Amino acid sequence: AQSVSQHNHHVILSEAASLELGCNYSYGGTVNLFWYVQYPGQHLQLLLKYFSGDPLVKGIKGFEAEFIKSKFSFNLRKPSVQWSDTAEYFCAVKGAAGNKLTFGGGTRVLVKP
């Protein structure tokens, strides 16, 4: 069975600080990896995804993530956060041949102005 673990439940930082959110997954095959963001009171939006190719993936709003296969990790990064990045961030994994998307527990990020 696939599973996803996000190490930080809550992160508080100031504007212009750098952000890195950890994500590790467990799955015995080829995976597709995703980061979704949920702004307060809103639905999930896709930040970025990895299917194949370059393990460093760039997404929207200045976010990027690196797939490290040997570590089963897909950490999300942003060099300089803004107040508007305050949100809940979810890592998700799907077997390449399947439909079932498994989410991590989410990380709540609060950016102080």
Add this chain to the structure above:
Amino acid sequence: DTAVSQTPKYLVTQMGNDKSIKCEQNLGHDTMYWYKQDSKKFLKIMFSYNNKELIINETVPNRFSPKSPDKAHLNLHINSLELGDSAVYFCASSQVLASSYNEQFFGPGTRLTVL
């Protein structure tokens, strides 16, 4: 244009009632999903339909019954509502057949409160 829409956005009801949540997607996708997000923001898949056929059915009480009248709609009917059913329910859709990416698009969610 709304890609994945859900109605209602908020639903407050008493224990024991039966309620339905509707979902529609205008993306032409062949697969639709229901997820439940609990009070701790944990998201878990409940069901998935591909071309009106049930393909994922997680461990969900049989009080929950999804219905897909066509591939653009996936409704969720809940019988005998319980306090523990209070959550935000998200619908999603994706294109699975003849697609390399199978990215899921989410609706705005329905916040269900059972009193």
